[in-house]
Amino acid sequence: MANINRKYLLDKRPTGMPEDECWKLVEEETVPLKSGEILIQVKFLSIDPYMRGRMNDGVSYAAPAKIGEPMTGETAGTVVESKSDVYKVGDNVCIHKGWQTLIKAKDTDPSIYKVPLSNIPLSAYLGAVGMPGRTAYFGLNKVGKPKKDETVVVSAASGAVGSVVGQLAKMHGCKVVGIAGGPEKCSFVKETLGFDDCVDYKSENFEDALSNACKNGVDIYFENVGGPVTQAVSKLLNDDARVPICGFISQYNEENMIEADTPFKILGKLDKKPEHRFFVVTEWMNEWAEATSILSDHVMNDKIRYEETITDGFENAPQALRDVLTGKNFGKQIIKI
Ligand SMILES: NC(=O)c1ccc[n+]([C@@H]2O[C@H](COP(=O)([O-])OP(=O)(O)OC[C@H]3O[C@@H](n4cnc5c(N)ncnc54)[C@H](OP(=O)(O)O)[C@@H]3O)[C@@H](O)[C@H]2O)c1
Structure with missing residues (x-):
């Protein structure tokens, strides 16, 4: 039986909220594997806020997604065919090859890694013990x-990200709001x-409640x-405050980032500016394995909990x-x- 890959290609750059017309859903038959290649049946696709930025053509810390190429994204799945000595059929892996359902990859692809055998559900490797968890870990600690x-x-x-940040901060003995x-x-x-504590920013008394907390x-x-x-x-920041952005x-x-209400603009206007900087999780790639292992231990010991919204069906990604x-x-x- 033919192996059919479904993939979402970026078709048009959005203005404002990305509508369906920004993507094209196409099907293709996968070609037979060559030596050193594997075929991954994707089980879970991660949907992340950064994807919106990749749809723009502007200068950023990461290159924009290209029109006509699969939409940027990480997936978790199982190796279903292998001509590799590194990955065997049945291995669970994560790979950053975009919005696709059946991924052919070289076993040397730098974005692929084997998911260790554990009681942690595979989907969590896209969340609490995956990129967002590591973002929380490095942003808070470093x-x-x-x-x-x-x-x-x-x-x-x-x-x-936020759920892991707060639970890690509690482990450091902090008061966490x-x-x-x-x-x-x-x-x-x-x-x-x-x-x-947790304050609802949509409630009328948000600022008072935050200040009380x-x-x-x-x-x-x-x-x-x-x-x-x-x-x-920003009104409540102490003298030695730090703001990991x-x-x-x-x-x-927003179409014009110069005009937008970014933290750089808001914090930059303060008389007493806190120590603040934008960080990217990839700054600490050499420490990813260690961070993943620490986060996994916390999840297995019920010290880090998380919620997921799992939506059925690839066609619902946009x-x-x-x-x-x-x-x-x-x-x-x-x-x-
Ligand atoms: N720098 C890095 O390396 C890196 C890596 C991963 C993620 N990130 C960033 O981390 C942040 C959280 O990402 P995530 O993956 O953890 O997503 P997430 O929190 O799971 O989902 C996004 C949440 O943002 C909140 N939100 C949406 N619109 C908002 C608005 N107008 N005002 C206030 N809150 C709003 C919503 O929560 P509410 O219902 O509570 O509003 C929404 O559930 C994002 O800014 C993302 O870009 C950065």
Whole structure:
């Protein structure tokens, strides 16, 4: 039987929210493997906020996705054919080869790695023990540098990165306050993830509630969203505050980034500027294996918990990206193939 790969190609660059017309869904028959190649049946596709930025043609820390090529993305799946000495049929792997359902790859591809055998579900290798988990780990430890008893505020707190940041900060002995959209997410952040508090940025008394939750000010603000949330936190920053800038999702659909309400703009205007910088998880690639192993231990010991939104069907990937950009996802957004 023919092996059919389905893939979403980037077809058009978006203005604002990316609509369906930005992608083209195509099918192709995979060609037989050559020596050193494997065929991966994708089980899960990760949907991440950074994907919106890759759809633009602007200068960024990462090259834009190319028109006519598979939309950028990481997947987790199982090797179903192998002509490789490194990967055998049945191995679970993660690979960064875009929105595709059946991936032919060289076993030397730098983006591929074998998922270790454990009780952790495969989908978590795209979330808490995958790229978002490692982002939380490095951003907090290397840029935030938490100390015991400090107050750490985390935005997008119920999400893939934010949920791990807060739980790691609790392990450092910090007081941790989350910011999330809506009472359901806030109660999950407090009751299930164990943050000290969580404030709903959509509620009318957001600024007062945040200030009440941070009685000793804010020592670390782990920035995920930008816009009015950052404005509110910036008023509470202590003298030695650090702000690891992980992302600013509320502004990703803006057309003019110079005009946008980015954290660089908001923090740059303050009289007393906190130590702040944008970081990318790939800065510490040589430490990824160690971070993954630490995060895996925490997940297996129930010290890191996470939520996932798993949407069935490859054809739902574009809508899932829009959901992430509007907060309809709850925890890590995954597409199940
Ligand atoms: N620098 C890096 O290397 C790196 C790596 C991975 C991710 N990131 C960044 O980390 C951040 C979180 O990513 P994630 O993967 O963990 O996504 P996520 O939190 O799982 O999902 C995105 C969340 O952002 C929140 N959001 C959406 N629009 C918002 C708005 N206008 N205002 C405030 N919040 C909004 C929503 O939560 P609510 O319902 O609570 O609003 C939504 O659920 C993003 O900014 C992403 O770009 C950076």
